[in-house]
Amino acid sequence: MHTLSQLRSGKLKGIKRLDLSCGLTTFPEDIFSLADSLEILNLSGNALSSLPDDLPRLKSLKVIFCSDNQFDHLPEVLGRCSNLCMVGFKANQIQTVSAAALPLELRWLILTDNQISHLPAELGQCHALQKLMLAGNQLQSLPETLAACQNLELIRISANQLQALPDWLFSLPKLAWLAFAGNPFCPMPPASPHAPAIHWQDLEVAEQLGEGASGVIYKALWQQENPRAVALKRFKGALTSDGLPQCEMAACIAAGEHPYLIGAIGQVEHPDQHPALLMPLIDGFSNLAGPPSLESCTRDIYAQDQYFSLENTLKIASSIAAAAEHLHAAHILHGDLYAHNILIGPENETRLGDFGAASFYTPEQNLLQNIEVRAFACLLEELLSRTQGSAATLDKLANLQISSAQVTISARPLFSEIKKILSSL
Numbered sequence: 001m002h003t004l005s006q007l008r009s010g011k012l013k014g015i016k017r018l019d020l021s022c023g024l025t026t027f028p029e030d031i032f033s034l035a036d037s038l039e040i041l042n043l044s045g046n047a048l049s050s051l052p053d054d055l056p057r058l059k060s061l062k063v064i065f066c067s068d069n070q071f072d073h074l075p076e077v078l079g080r081c082s083n084l085c086m087v088g089f090k091a092n093q094i095q096t097v098s099a100a101a102l103p104l105e106l107r108w109l110i111l112t113d114n115q116i117s118h119l120p121a122e123l124g125q126c127h128a129l130q131k132l133m134l135a136g137n138q139l140q141s142l143p144e145t146l147a148a149c150q151n152l153e154l155i156r157i158s159a160n161q162l163q164a165l166p167d168w169l170f171s172l173p174k175l176a177w178l179a180f181a182g183n184p185f186c187p188m189p190p191a192s193p194h195a196p197a198i199h200w201q202d203l204e205v206a207e208q209l210g211e212g213a214s215g216v217i218y219k220a221l222w223q224q225e226n227p228r229a230v231a232l233k234r235f236k237g238a239l240t241s242d243g244l245p246q247c248e249m250a251a252c253i254a255a256g257e258h259p260y261l262i263g264a265i266g267q268v269e270h271p272d273q274h275p276a277l278l279m280p281l282i283d284g285f286s287n288l289a290g291p292p293s294l295e296s297c298t299r300d301i302y303a304q305d306q307y308f309s310l311e312n313t314l315k316i317a318s319s320i321a322a323a324a325e326h327l328h329a330a331h332i333l334h335g336d337l338y339a340h341n342i343l344i345g346p347e348n349e350t351r352l353g354d355f356g357a358a359s360f361y362t363p364e365q366n367l368l369q370n371i372e373v374r375a376f377a378c379l380l381e382e383l384l385s386r387t388q389g390s391a392a393t394l395d396k397l398a399n400l401q402i403s404s405a406q407v408t409i410s411a412r413p414l415f416s417e418i419k420k421i422l423s424s425l
């Protein structure tokens, strides 16, 4: 985090990224002294409600974050910033998004947790758009023109007022990660009679195990007749970038037990805080990869020296295909099938977790399974680019990857078939 005095002293000359969060109510003029170099401007966590008309003077600006401010509209000046490809205005009070506010090169738009009830048809002209985050708004419909955004790979439309799942989603050739729970058209989650009641006072919370955008995960001891070491996910707020914690918990609990899922024990009621999710403790595992970067946008980041034997790639891929098949059998779309949501053990034991983007769907919406198969294709592609082994088997895996990512989504194999193919290799 930078300070205003550092900015004013001229010490920041030449920097590419500026992070300022210090109660700003107006845009500091001094930011223009960085016009030659500034590519990423993060003004999240201030009290701004407007941006200056001459913002395009920041001619190298590619990324702007203004989350947790007081904007009631998406500033139109953004549309005149010609290199801007990522716009993040989460948790404002935005009601109005006009066509003029949309930069043509847009790849990643974050408008999560606002009050938007209408999006302009011109959003469909942002052909580079890959990631569209709209959870927690008041949208009753989406512009049909979005069908033209053929590069869209990740969409979050959970916790809105949508009356139906738009048909055009199924014509997006690259869509892989979709979250839509918490809309009026969504089926009710099934009751989970086996989930035990867990009382906050029975938990001894210990060290932090991990943290994501939506929650912090702690190790805990669950005091019962036979005390048990567990993992506790405490949500950071009432809405995450993927949707509602209640939907995440409902899906995670409804998914039930499976050898390749992290799984859930149940929901913890806290007298005065957000509910939390209790899970089995997965000890001694680590994340298969890190989440996407600003640059990679939709693709996970692996350690540079991370390689897999063919045997391990097959083991990971087969486990994930089996976990996804299990979820689809229960009509649950994971929505975030990514390496960064996979925990991996010392023997490459595999556990899929993070149901933050999960949605229940009806049998009539079965084609959603084929969308998730593309997420698997991305994972397989990443694993294959780091795998050494027999060329013949690698070729077969590459063919499976290609067919799982094919443009005609109905022609993609389902997870039951993928599992069969993998077990035959």
Ligand SMILES: Nc1ncnc2c1ncn2[C@@H]1O[C@H](COP(=O)(O)OP(=O)(O)OP(=O)(O)O)[C@@H](O)[C@H]1O
Pocket (backbone or CB within 6 Å): 209, 210, 211, 212, 213, 214, 215, 216, 217, 231, 233, 262, 279, 280, 281, 282, 283, 286, 287, 340, 341, 343, 353, 354, 355, 356
């Ligand atoms: N049951 C568990 N046992 C051990 N570690 C866990 C468990 N569940 C989660 N973790 C750790 O905590 C991290 C964050 O968990 P999770 O992905 O559920 O959080 P999140 O806030 O939803 O993340 P995201 O930013 O992807 O939304 C995981 O990547 C993992 O390292």
